[in-house]
Amino acid sequence: MNREDLQGQWPCVQWFANEMQRELNANQHKNGWETLSYRWMLNRLRQEIGELERAVEMRKDVVSEAADVANFAMMIADNFLCKKENSEDA
């Protein structure tokens, strides 16, 4: 999908969300993230930041590595939101 084809106030965010989904789909064989600990996810986020730093240095795979970083941040936020909602239900 071309960035120019996207609607809305922040076309780059919509474009990037699509890149995040592409990475998630490529890892569909893995389980979801609802049972993962914050500690584990934060460690993976740091690893992915390292991969992104190397990708920028090499000028290669920058978009997919940035999407990996964003996906681990999204998983942390999603788990936080779900746990908050569940604790408010209880």
Ligand SMILES: [Mg+2]
């Ligand atoms: Mg990666």
